[in-house]
Amino acid sequence: MRGTKIISLLAVGLAGTLVSWNPAAADATPTCLTGKLEYSHYDAEAGTRKPLVTQPARNANWELWGTTGGQATRLSSGITAVSDGAFNACYQGTNASELYVKFLSASTAMWRVIKSETSQAQYSFDSARTTGSASLGTVRVPASMQRAWKIVDTLNVLYWKRNNPTSACWTRRQATGSCDTLTFVWDQNRADSGYWDYPDTNYVILGENQPDSKHTILHEAGHWLQWQLYGRSFPRVTGCNPHYIEQSSSTSCAWTEGFADAVAAYALGDYRYVYDDGASFSLRNGPGTEGWDTGDTVQGRVGSSLLDLWAANGPDGGNWNKTIDLMSSQFSQNFREYFRTDRPAAGLSSSGAALTIIRSHTIDY
Known part of the structure; x- marks a missing residue:
């Protein structure tokens, strides 16, 4: 966004529309294109029918472009x-012969959706052209791109809960203006997908219909968030291919996958994992839950323990903030280290109600 004055609203919770224009033309009459951006998406969280739902595209990037003498120029930019x-979308200056708004699959510089690792190109489309100020009414994301905007919109709920009071970045390890960008790669025709590409690009790779599930989007973002909380470091994960919610894998796999499951459920305010076909898997479990393995090598046992520690009536104060604080300064290789070593060092309980919670999920330290 070079050459324009941008005031980031990420630092104040992405509270509204961001507009920028050329201050040198402050005496000119503003020219504005207004409207609302919406997208439709298949809602896996609603069940296997996956109804088509329409909702606002929140905090999505837009650019106002004008054409004069056959030359297109970006005039201003902002977020929905x-x-x-x-x-x-406003600017002040010489009237352009043609104006339009370009919408992009990103939210400021905090997160974006691109078409491939090599092209780095975001999805984008243009509004109708006008010759002056106009209301464009409701602008809808083209059907072929709707899943890109679903990713952009869904990541808002994680950003809002990130518990970083010190900067606009994802974690307090970075200062405003020096934030890492969470990047998703999505392609409708991509089969090799459904993972966080660590340690190569560190992008989340999604394909086909996977963005239909908000849980899938947020689970993969949860891996990236853990890496960010640990200062671009990550546990050494073994025995994780394949891995299943209710089955034993390894302590490192259960910790990282269980954390990612808990991130998705916590951000969405539920207690399950939802697949892109609309099927769901409850994370609720106890010592006698049929078909579940036991202990801290089971990601579902770890994920549910975290959710109960963060619960409204839980021992951590009703949210995950203290765990985020802990992870911003302490590296845990597995759940045992998190619970037995790092929680006490951070002033969090590892006895009493906290110990009762993990034992109820068959983790007994």
Whole structure:
């Protein structure tokens, strides 16, 4: 966004539409294109029918472009409103012969969806052309791109809960202006997908219909978030291919996958994992839950323990904030280290109600 004055609203919770224009032309009459951006998506969280749902595209990037003498120029840029996807794309200066708004699959520089690792190109499309100020009404994301905007919109819920009071970045390890960008690669025709590409690109790779599940989006983002919380470091994971929610793998696999499961469920306010076909798997379990292996090598046991520690009536104060604080300064190779060593060092309980919780999920330290 060079050459324009941008005031980031990420630092104040992405509270509305961001507009920028050329201050040198402050005396000119503003020209504005207004409207609301919406996208439709197949809602796996609603069940296997996956109904087509339409909702606002919140905090999504837009650019106002103008054409003069056959030359297209970017005039201003901003983000859609958090409440209803509204945009107010304005500039002040010489009238352009043609104006339009370009919408991009990103939210400021905090997260983006690109087409491939090599092209780095975001999905984008243009509004109708006008010759002056106009209301564009409701602008809808083309059907072929709707899943890209679903990813952009879904990541809002994780960003809002990230517990970083010190900067606009994902974690307090980085200062505003020096944030890492969470990058998703999505291609409808991509078969090699459904993973966080660590340690190569560190992008999340999704394909086909996988973005239909918000849990899948947030689970993979959870891996990236853990890497960020650990200062771009990550546990050495073994015995994780394949891995299943209710089956034993390894302590490192159960810790990282269980954390990612818990991230998705916590961000969405539920207690399950939802697949892109609309089928769901409850994370609720106890010592006698049929078909479940036991102990801290089971990702579902770890994930549910975390969710109960963070629960409204749990021992950590009703949210995950203290765990995020802990992970911003302490590296845990597995759940045992997190619970037995790092929680006490951070002033979090590893006895009493906390110990009762993990024992209820068959983890007995």
